[in-house]
Amino acid sequence: MERNRDSVAVIGAGSWGTALAMVLADNEHKVKLWGHNPEQIKEINEYHTNKKYLPDIHLPEGIIGFASLEDALFGVNTIILAVPTKAIREVIGKISTIRKEPLTIVHVSKGVEPDTLLRISEMIEEEMPAHLLESVVVLSGPSHAEEVSRRYPTTVTVSSKNMEAADRIQDLFINNNFRVYTNPDIVGVEIGGALKNIIALAAGITDGLGYGDNAKAALITRGLAEIARLGMKMGASPLTFSGLTGIGDLIVTCTSVHSRNWRAGNLLGKGHNLQEVLDNMGMVVEGVRTTKAAKQLAEKYEVNMPIADALYDVLFNNINTKDAVDRLMARGKKNEMEDLTNVLDNNL
Numbered sequence: 001m002e003r004n005r006d007s008v009a010v011i012g013a014g015s016w017g018t019a020l021a022m023v024l025a026d027n028e029h030k031v032k033l034w035g036h037n038p039e040q041i042k043e044i045n046e047y048h049t050n051k052k053y054l055p056d057i058h059l060p061e062g063i064i065g066f067a068s069l070e071d072a073l074f075g076v077n078t079i080i081l082a083v084p085t086k087a088i089r090e091v092i093g094k095i096s097t098i099r100k101e102p103l104t105i106v107h108v109s110k111g112v113e114p115d116t117l118l119r120i121s122e123m124i125e126e127e128m129p130a131h132l133l134e135s136v137v138v139l140s141g142p143s144h145a146e147e148v149s150r151r152y153p154t155t156v157t158v159s160s161k162n163m164e165a166a167d168r169i170q171d172l173f174i175n176n177n178f179r180v181y182t183n184p185d186i187v188g189v190e191i192g193g194a195l196k197n198i199i200a201l202a203a204g205i206t207d208g209l210g211y212g213d214n215a216k217a218a219l220i221t222r223g224l225a226e227i228a229r230l231g232m233k234m235g236a237s238p239l240t241f242s243g244l245t246g247i248g249d250l251i252v253t254c255t256s257v258h259s260r261n262w263r264a265g266n267l268l269g270k271g272h273n274l275q276e277v278l279d280n281m282g283m284v285v286e287g288v289r290t291t292k293a294a295k296q297l298a299e300k301y302e303v304n305m306p307i308a309d310a311l312y313d314v315l316f317n318n319i320n321t322k323d324a325v326d327r328l329m330a331r332g333k334k335n336e337m338e339d340l341t342n343v344l345d346n347n348l
């Protein structure tokens with residue numbers, strides 16, 4: 001495939017930022033990888049490894065590590081923002097004090113901000129001065145860094161309010177291992193990516209409790225119904241939830257041992273407490289914070305979200321995991337499609 005060779009900065013040298021830097025380097029772009037830990041950047045440049053986040057992976061030598069944000073941003077028009085949701089405002093704040101020219105920001109984080117209830121593209125628009133922001137694009141979908149860094153076949157979706165920018169980012173990343181689709185529904189893409197982490201925590205819990213595949217299938221399907229109900233009320237297209245950033249990401253996160261959310265849930269189901277689990281994970285478990293946001297979103301949009309609600313009580317009200325599952329199973333009788341069709345009817 002003929003492509004332009006671009007200079008791109010990946011901001012955040014954790015597992016996802018590093019794996020995406022590898023995809024860009026494979027596509028022969030000039031890749032600057034910024035991280036706030038100088039020791040880690042030294043390791044990337046001297047040994048071409050990032051052992052804390054991607055053990056056993058040799059990084060392409062085209063990836064150059066930067067500990068200075070100013071140097072990383074110099075000469076680039078596109079950045080890939082790969083930090084946890086809770087660091088987005090701080091990092092965008094730093095970028096906006098350094099940057100003088102407009103930037104396209106591709107964010108790859110999966111969360112919703114508690115209290116403001118903003119999606120990540122909205123947080124970026126709020127934090128970055130308008131004259132410095134060319135476009136915001138989201139890249140999301142079923143994609144564990146551990147597999148992308150091994151160049152296993154992976155599919156993702158990009159979305160933006162500016163679909164020309166999304167098309168450009170599709171071209172930047174796409175290759176024969178990493179297939180990139182576009183979808184103009186940015187609300188659905190961001191909400192699906194953020195909320196699947198909650199369901200993955202719940203799936204980890206039922207696995208930790210020793211329940212079987214029936215319970216997991218139930219969580220995936222009823223979880224999707226819950227996400228779609230909320231997403232549609234927020235303006236998303238129902239079709240997006242049957243795509244890569246909906247059911248696709250739910251499947252991979254609820255069933256893969258690579259998922260930090262599933263692993264955290266699994267430990268909770270086995271009886272460990274939340275603080276102990278988060279302290280041992282060493283990587284971000286986005287679903288915990290997103291559960292707070294989901295509870296608030298459900299109240300704001302008056303959407304029934306029983307799984308998110310039960311998970312909230314496990315995480316923040318010390319409800320026993322088995323009691324939370326029992327409570328979900330003992331709810332009143334329902335028509336499976338009732339809440340979904342109500343939202344669909346009201347949206348037409």
Ligand SMILES: NC(=O)C1=CN([C@@H]2O[C@H](COP(=O)(O)OP(=O)(O)OC[C@H]3O[C@@H](n4cnc5c(N)ncnc54)[C@H](OP(=O)(O)O)[C@@H]3O)[C@@H](O)[C@H]2O)C=CC1
Nearest residue numbers: 013014015016017036082083084087109110144145283284
């Ligand atoms: N890992 C994956 O497979 C995927 C992850 N994502 C999403 O990508 C986002 C990032 O996750 P991921 O890379 O996995 O997370 P990791 O925990 O692997 O890495 C997070 C990185 O961000 C850095 N960081 C944290 N806080 C700050 C800050 N305030 N300023 C600068 N850097 C900071 C961390 O630095 P330090 O090492 O010092 O803590 C680390 O380098 C999340 O929203 C996640 O949901 C999406 C798809 C796949």
Ligand SMILES: O=C(CO)COP(=O)(O)O
Nearest residue numbers: 141142143144259260261
């Ligand atoms: O979003 C992901 C896969 O698509 C990564 O999920 P975890 O954060 O649970 O590891």
